Amino acid sequence: MPIKLPETLPAFDVLQNEGVMVMGEDRAERQDIRPLRIALLNLMPKKIQTETQFAxxxxxxxxxxxxxxxxxxSHETKNTAAEHMEAFYKPWEDLTEEKYDGLIITGAPVEHLPYEEVTYWDELTRIFEWTQTNVHSTFGVCWGGMAMIHHFHGVPKHMLDEKAFGCFRHQNLAPASPYLRGFSDDLLMPVSRxxxxxxxxxxxxxxxxxxxxxxxxxPALVKDPDHRALYMFNHFEYDSxxxxxxxxxxxxxGKKIAVPVNYYPHDDPETIPTNRWRSxxxxxxxxWINEIYQTTPFNLDAIGSGHW
Structure with a gap:
């Protein structure tokens, strides 16, 4: 089955040309099935790039x-055209009565700040609490995941002396987890923080x-059953x-930056990088989508009232 997107969203043509199954709203309405309602809270400056990656x-x-x-x-983006934001994005305050099967909260370029100094922190914490009644499963990514695990459990983030930058080997700690179905025992994953x-x-x-x-x-991926959430601190969604x-x-x-680890062939930035995390x-x-499908209520009004 395809993902339903507005036909004028830039991601529609990009994904259709890649062979991803997409459909417009008219075609979707003719199908006798309840689509999964997945929301993307996009905190990244390059909105179009990020929405395409997750879509x-x-x-x-x-x-x-x-x-x-x-x-x-409470925050106006400066990096994406106002016309795009007006056409495709809705402010969270207008959606507080809505229910969603899933919500992805992206990273944000504010990791150098204490959480409480982020200008939209108060609204974001209200969103975290709202997920407990209005979202069946939440997926926090990079800074979004760090912010969630801090809010719900007080787990701190720590500044690094050097940027963790490149593709690092990770171990599969829970092979029986349904979220890791089909995973290798170890794997490469992009990291940038x-x-x-x-x-x-x-x-x-x-x-x-x-x-x-x-x-x-x-740690890269943590499951939080009590809050029906996954916290991912790295970037599987990255393009090649x-x-x-x-x-x-x-x-x-002119910034001091190391060549990303295990990314370019022979660590040569003049070569074409190799994608070894796509699968x-x-x-x-x-x-994640399959687990939502298996466990979410068919009646949207019941979302947030049951177990995960």
Whole structure:
């Protein structure tokens, strides 16, 4: 089954040309099936790039997905055209009565700030609490995952002396988890952050279940059954060239930046980077969508009232 997107959204043509199954609203309405309502709270500056990356992953499953794009009500983006935001995004404050089968909360370029100094922190914490009554399953990514695990459990983030940047080996800590169905015992995953969550501080919280972790960069994926959430601290959603874009940007700006680890063939930034995480990215998000489908109530009004 395809993902339902507005036909004028830039991601529609991009994904259709890649072979991802997409459909417009008119065609979707003729199908006698309840699509899964998945929302994306997009905190990244490059909105179009980020929405396309996540739509690609959740649109690759055999289920019909109705994707809703959400923005912080109290923050105006400066990096995406106002026309795009007006056409495709709704402020969260207008959606507080809505129910969703799933919600993805992206990262944000604010990791150097204490959480409480982020200008939209108060609204974001209200969104975290809202997920407990209005969202069946929430997926926090990078800073979004760090912010969630801090809000619900007090797990701190720590600044790194050097940026964790590249593709790092991770271990599968829970092969029997339905979220890791089909996963290898170890795998490569893109990492790009100046902060970390520490394994022993996750393990000290009763109920949290580490699923993926790296000896070099710490925990990557944590399950939080009590809050019906997954916390991912890295970037499975990245395109093949995303780390290159970040590297080239910092080099052009004269910033001190190391060549991303295990990314370019022979660590040569003049070569074309190799994508070695795409299959696991599709597995993870496909497994997440499948678990939502298996457990979410058919009646949307019942979302948030049951168990995960």
């Amino acid at each position: 690609r992953l959740i649109g690759a499953t055999p289920l019909q997905i109705d994707l809703h794009l959400i923005r912080i009500s 100046w902060t970390e969550i520490r394994q022993h501080e996750v393990e000290a919280v009763p109920g949290l279940i580490p699923l993926l972790a790296s000896d070099e960069t710490g 060239g995303t780390l290159k874009e970040e590297y080239d940007r910092d080099v052009s700006a 696991h990215a599709h597995l993870l998000y496909g497994n």
